[in-house]
C-alpha cells in the first residue's frame with residue numbers, strides 16, 4: 243500500500259470557552275485537509291477544554307459539548323478525513339471521558355477512557371468513571387440534535403478499534419500510555435498499526451523525557467505509528483499544558499511540534515509507509531504472542547487512509563516544528579523556565595483582559611526571575627508578531643489599549659515591555675543603595691516602566707499609631723528590641739509593600755492615561771514557601787506567581803542562562819549578590835542573610851522538599867534517608883537536628899500555604915496544599931512522638947561523619 247499522511251495537533255483550548263474551542267478545532271481540521279491528511283487527532287477533552295474540573299459535574303458541560311460536536315458534524319469539515327475528537331459523554335447516567343471518532347459527518351465510534359489520571363494534579367475519578375469492560379462495547383443512543391444531523395440513532399460505545407481498507411487504528415488516551423498495561427500493547431498484538439493518543443498533559447520541568455521515552459518504547463517493541471496530540475497553554479488554572487505533538491514510528495520520533503508556543507493551533511504531519519510497520523513486526527516471539535492475543539471488535543469503514551493527496555506543506559503555525567527527526571529534541575530546564583511560565587503569563591494576560599503586570603522589584607534573585615519571565619514573554623510576542631501571527635498581534639493591540647494606534651505591531655521587546663510591564667522598588671531606611679540600583683538597572687535593561695519610592699513615612703505612621711494606642715514602641719533588635727518586636731517591625735514593612743503593590747497596579751495605567759488595571763505578580767519560590775519563609779500577606783500574596791513552583795537552585799541557573807540568552811549583563815550582579823531581606827538595620831556585626839535567618843541552606847531546603855513531597859517522607863523516614871545521604875559528613879545527631887528544625891518550621895508555617903498565591907505548577911512537588919498536596923494546616927509542630935524516636939535512634943547510631951568535609955555535600 244502507499245504512503246499515508248497522518249497528523250497530530252496542539253490546541254490552546256480554554257476551559258468552558260466552547261466558541262473558541264470550536265473555532266480552534268475547525269481550524270485544525272482545515273489545516274489537516276490542506277495538508278492532504280486523512281487522520282486528524284486532537285487533544286483530550288478538547289471541546290470543553292481539559293481543565294474544567296468540577297464543571298464536569300454540571301450537565302451543561304456535556305450538553306454544550308454535544309452542541310459543539312453537532313456544529314462540527316453539520317459542516318463539511320469531516321468529509322474525507324477521520325477526526326478523533328474529545329469530549330465528555332454521559333452513557334446510562336454515567337459520565338465517561340471519551341474520544342468520538344468521526345468520518346464523513348458520521349460517528350463511527352465512541353471510545354471511553356479506560357485508565358483515568360488521578361495522581362497529583364489530576365482528579366479524573368471525581369468526574370468520570372473508567373470504562374471497565376475491556377474489549378467490550380454496547381450501543382450508545384445519540385441525542386436528538388446529533389440524530390437530526392447524522393441520521394444515526396445509535397453508535398458503538400466501548401473498547402473497539404477502527405478497520406479501514408488499508409490499516410487498523412486504535413485509540414489511547416493520555417494516562418493509558420503511562421500505565422504498565424497500556425492498551426496499545428494488546429491492540430498492537432491484535433493488528434492495530436496506528437495508535438492515536440489524545441492528551442491533557444501538563445508541563446513540569448524535565449518531564450518531556452518521560453513522555454518521549456514512553457512513546458518511543460510503545461512503538462519500539464511493538465512496532466507501529468503513534469500520533470500524540472496534546473493541549474497547549476493555560477486553560478484557566480495553575481497548569482501549563484505543553485503541547486509538543488509528536489509522531490513516532492517503530493521507536494523513533496519522526497515529527498515533533500513546539501512545547502512552548504503562543505500559537506493557538508499547531509499541527510504536525512508526517513508521511514509514513516505502513517509497510518515499515520509490517521516489516522518491523524516480523525519476529526517469531528511477537529507472532530506467537532499476537533496469535534494468542536484476545537481480539538478487539540472492529541468498526542469497519544470502506545475507506546483507505548492512503549487515499550489522501552499529499553500537499554507539500556511542511557508545517558503550518560508551527561514555529562517549533564521539527565521534521566525528519568531521528569530523535570526528539572529537548573529544551574534545557576533553564577529554557578523551560580524561560581518559556582513555559584512566559585507562555586502561561588501571556589495566556590493569563592490576554593484571557594483575563596487586563597492591561598499588564600506589576601512586580602515589586604527588590605533587587606533580589608526571585609523578583610528578578612519573575613521580571614525576566616515577563617521580559618521573555620515580551621520577546622515571544624515580538625517573535626510571533628514578526629511571523630505575522632494575527633491573533634497574537636490582535637491580543638497585543640487590545641492589551642496595550644491604545645485606540646489611537648490601531649496599527650500597532652510589537653516589534654521591540656523593550657518597547658512592548660514598557661507598555662505592559664511595571665516594576666517598583668519600595669525602599670525603606672533599611673534598604674541598601676546596591677539593591678535599589680540593581681532593581682533600577684534591571685528595569686532599564688528590560689524596558690519596564692519603573693517606579694522608585696521610599697515608604698518610610700508609611701512604616702513610621704503604623705509604628706507611631708501602634709505606640710499611640712498602646713503606649714509601647716517596638717524596637718529593632720539592633721536598637722535593643724526583643725525578637726518579637728524585631729519580627730513585627732519587619733512584617734509591617736513587608737505587608738505594607740503588598741498594599742502599595744495593589745494600589746500601584748490599579749492606578750498606574752490611569753496615571754499613564756490608559757484604561758484598565760494590572761495584575762500583581764508574586765515571587766515566592768517553592769523552597770521558601772515550603773519552609774514558610776515569608777510574611778503572610780506580604781508581596782508573596784499576589785494575583786499569580788510564575789515562579790512559585792520553581793526551586794531557588796533552578797532559578798539561579800535560569801538567571802545565569804538568561805544573562806546570555808537575553809543579552810542582559812546586569813543579571814551577573816544578581817547572581818553575585820547574597821540574598822538578604824533588608825528589613826532591619828544592618829550593623830557592623832550583623833547582616834541579615836536569608837540562609838542564616840532560615841537556619842538552613844537553600845541546598846538543604848531543596849533536599850527536604852524533595853523528600854517531603856516527592857518521596858512522601860514523614861520526619862522519621864526523612865531522618866533515616868538522610869543518614870544514608872549525609873552520613874559521611876554529618877553525624878546522626880546533627881542530621882536529627884536539621885530534620886527536626888525543618889519539620890518544625892514547615893509545620894508551624896503551613897497555615898501560610900492556605901493563602902498561597904496561585905502559582906505556575908513546575909515541579910513534581912508543590913507546597914500548594916489546596917490543590918496538589920492535601921494536608922492539614924494545624925500541626926503539633928514539635929512532633930513529640932516522632933522527634934523522640936529520631937533522637938533515640940540518632941543517639942544509638944554510630945557517627946561516621948568526617949566532620950569538616952561539609953563541602954562533599956554540595957559537590
Ligand SMILES: Nc1ncnc2c1ncn2[C@@H]1O[C@H](COP(=O)(O)OP(=O)(O)OC[C@H]2O[C@@H]([n+]3cccc(C(=O)O)c3)[C@H](O)[C@@H]2O)[C@@H](O)[C@H]1O
Nearest residue numbers: 729732733736774775776777778822823825836839897924
Ligand atoms: N496556626 C496558625 N493558623 C493560622 N494562622 C496562624 C497560625 N499561626 C500563626 N498564624 C498567623 O500568622 C501570623 C504569623 O505569620 P507572619 O505574620 O507571616 O509572621 P512570621 O511567620 O512570624 O514572620 C515572618 C517570617 O518570614 C520571614 N521573612 C519575612 C520577610 C522576608 C523574608 C525573606 O524572604 O527575606 C522572610 C521572617 O524572617 C519570619 O521568619 C500570626 O500573627 C497569625 O496571624
Ligand SMILES: Nc1ncnc2c1ncn2[C@@H]1O[C@H](COP(=O)(O)OP(=O)(O)OP(=O)(O)O)[C@@H](O)[C@H]1O
Nearest residue numbers: 602603604606607608609666667668669765781823
Ligand atoms: N525593597 C523592595 N522593593 C520592592 N519590592 C520588594 C522589596 N523588598 C521585597 N520586595 C518584594 O517582596 C518579595 C519578598 O521579599 P523578600 O525579601 O522575602 O525577598 P525574596 O523572597 O528573597 O525575593 P527577592 O529575591 O526578590 O528579594 C520580593 O520578591 C519582592 O517582590
Ligand SMILES: NC(=O)CC[C@H](N)C(=O)O
Nearest residue numbers: 359416417420442443444
Ligand atoms: N490527562 C492525563 O491522563 C494526564 C496524566 C499523565 N500522567 C500526564 O501527566 O501526562
